[in-house]
Amino acid sequence: MTSIKIDDVSFSYNDVDVLKDISLEFSSSNLTCIIGPNGVGKTTLVKCINRLLKPNKGSITIDGEDLSTFSLLDLSKRMAFVPNSVSSVFSMSVSEAILMGRYPHSGWVTSDYDLRVVEDIIHTMNLEDLADRNFRELSAGQTQRVVIARGLVQEPEILILDEPTSNLDVKHQMDIMKFLNNYSKNMNIKVIMVCHDLNITSNFADRIIMMHNGRVFADGTAEQVMTEENIRNVYGVNSKIIDVDGRPHVIMLKD
């Protein structure tokens, strides 16, 4: 099984330290959510993991091999990324957009296997009705599902998402979270995502990493991480934690 090890990683933009001495390990296939206030370095951390950014210090390894020894193409066969916004100048159909995700594996020739993988994902994500629509004419929720589908056809061992649910309504957010949680276990892949909503995270995440000032503040299950004290220290707000169906639920207090 793939394991990612982050060892003592620091990162700074110019002179501003964003990540400070972060050490983490991802070894089981589940849905891990990274939470924390704005500007705390969540996105920077995931971008270090998928090599969009290069840490100033420390190392990140996949199965013991240093990330910097991978070529972009080799890495893309094992790791997929879903950015939080997408743009496309020229129009293409939804199925074409998803098919692009096969690039790392297929190169120039689109094989029947590529088409079948795309077809399966379209079915799995319930995108049949949209397959021939223009990608640019979709709603935010539909677009997000297509981009996730594109990441999944890469057949990654690790799927990284940067706030995939930030502009979706509650129902869409829950659908996607539930899907990712199931998918990580059924397909035996690691899903690491940056998330904002504490209650949705608490409901669906198997593991939560709470960040504060560029460091890992708390790391564990929802019960371990979502405490009134942690939320006060990290977000600076008072809250009350109640138990709903065995999961901690955060109620924000006015003062």
Added chain:
Amino acid sequence: MKSNTEISIPTLPAETSPETNFRLSYRSKFLKRVAFISVCAIICFIVSLYSVTLGSYGLTMGDVFHYIAQAIMGVDLSENNAAYVVLNLRLPRIIAAIVCGAALAICGAAMQSMMKNPLADPYTMGISSGAGFGAALAIIFGIEFIAGGGIIINAFICALIPALVILFLSKVRRATPTMMILCGISLMYVFNAMTQLFMLVSSPDDLSAVYTWMVGSLADVSWSDLAIISIITLAGSIYIQIMANQLNIMGIGDESAKTMGVNVDRQRLIILMVITLVAASVVSFTGVIGFVGLVAPHIVRIVLGADNKFLIPGSAVFGAVLLLVSDMVARTIVAPTMLPVGVITACLGGPIFMYLILRNSKEVWS
């Protein structure tokens, strides 16, 4: 009945799944696209044969076939006027129209996809104005960068300058598409200003020569010129076609592209260099033939979609037809005077383009 927004629980991919709508529609689309490209190629062939018979020296298709066949078989035709017209006046020009049209359209298509900018074409990068500047240097001042090279070598070298500047700047900082385009446009202004300055002090004859060069013409392309243009174009288009998938992926944004295994920054520079080389080789022999590079890819995109695997060959054949027809009109409309083909491409391409934009309710680009 599942609602559209609901996402089902994952299912593992089946070992063999039945042929369903998606794969069928992918295949039928594929066939449709290949059909379009083939039809354009056939039209191109027929039009070019017809085109050889046109002109002040009356010839029939039969004559044309006859002389071409004889020339291929190595019969000496040097004393035959009709053969001379076919083989040395009309054929090179017609083949030049096909090759240059294809080359400019491929460059335009690749440029637009890579820069994520529907207005990009080889000329936006300052290639044409660079070439114009080089040509003006040779025509007005007789300055030659390589002795004996004349207008062509000058134009070629100056057309490469913008790409070299971008290459140099990218060593200092990341070359984003915006930076590349702004860089090309600013160089374009510099080159144009210099050329205009030269034109102010030039004699009327030189002025007319520079002007003719700036609107582009296929009249003076010889067999040996054609060989050079064809080799560079062929090599360039094969490379760009191989890169078609990478071009597609560059269109979805740099970060996404990197996480899909495309080294965007490096690849963009390499493709830019290839495009510059191809466009510069065309421009330096024919002068600035505008509009084909910009319009052909857009028209083809309306029919074939934005997938570069089909867009590149589609644009090539369409660009060839466009330039071929334009040149045919340029040769015949006010015969025996021959108009510069650049004027016709714009006059013909502009209205077609506008009609297609207006007719097409679906936006193909934004």
